Amino acid sequence: MDDQTEPVVIEPPFASAAAMQPESAPIWKATEGQIVNARWIFLSLIGFWLLLPVLWTAWRMIRTACHTYSLTTQRIRERSGVLAVQVDELELYRVKDIAVLQPLVQRLLGRGQIVLLTSDRSTPRVVLNAIPAQAKVADLIRAHVEQCRVQKGVREID
Template sequence: MQEEKDIWFGTPSQVVNLGTFIIMGIFFWLIFPLFIILWRWAQIKNTKYELTTERLRTRHGVLNKKTDELELYRVRDYKMDQPFFLRLFSLGNIILETSDRSHPQIVLKAIPNTEQLRETIRKQVEACRTRKRVREIDVE
């Protein structure tokens, strides 16, 4: 059996918090907005994505940490979403439709080089399916 290797590692961009930072920055003289800014910053800072040859791991949580793993052979479809605001910063979202019952949809938010990563995921999914001899069958 082949050893699992790391392919890509990333985190969402803090750009997704820009609106919150601006609005809360207006009220910087209040203590409460400062806590909101720090909390939103910490949430994004503590979100990590890791793609290996076998699975996609998502780690998140500030006080309580949670790790979700998706076996790559379960990915059914790939979508790339680039809203105007994220395109201004050369970022995008990758949406994975899966056959996993606990996580039917995985969203990698505010990622740079979105097209390149989507293609890398696609190639790794196909390679993983070939290694494990798994076929996806659509039944309607």
Template sequence: MSIANSTETIIWQGKPSHFLNLKTYIFCVLFFWLVFPLFILLWKIIQLKSTKYTLTNQRLQIKTGVFSQQFDELELYRVKDMRYERPFLLRLVGRGNLTLFTSDATDSLIILQAICQGEQLRQQIRQAVEDRRGKGSRRVQEIDMFNG
């Protein structure tokens, strides 16, 4: 993915960990003699390898897909809230899941799964969101409307 604007800089790039598919990998190893699980194993590895997260100072880009690729972009000023979770098994390998709650029409919930240094990334996103909301002609403020 290319960055269109020269003032846009890459802050972080990452991929989900293979530890995310641990149960599938164990199943495939236990039943390798059936041959079919080897195809499942190979597919899961390829799927994970083809997922890429890129955080710039303006947006979060997510590339997924093996045969058909999908590119999602989230403008950082649309991030409303974040949650960082470290389930026990992911915690053992220093990974976690970062959930972004957004005001984006197509992706109101984005989960970056099994990422390394998630707490540091959460802080980087928070800082980038604040910078993005306060700079330029966009000066964005979030307004919540409640029907009651």
């Protein structure tokens, strides 16, 4: 007779199939647009003969290129930093409101901002800056927020 038995897995009572769903690959991914560096690029062109403005502009452009946003079915990730990387995550079910802003310069270049008001204590306001096709991305986020709330059974009570 074999004394080996299969291990018993005990799930906590709050764990549901939706809550235990594995993270999916990014649905949408973008970097912060270089338009945020427009004034530094302009100053660098004026003072191109000075080394400091050119180096500062180059550093800001590298830093902006390393600032990425990604959306999965359950969260939004913001990754920033060149030498020391910081990753902030926001669970989609915490999003309360979505606003789309288009500052003049960004609007002229087809970019804009998406502002998320959340119930998260550490980041109550999340700004996705210089995003292409911001209205479509905001609609995509909104659809996944609703889907995530339904899956997790989350309701907002004010």
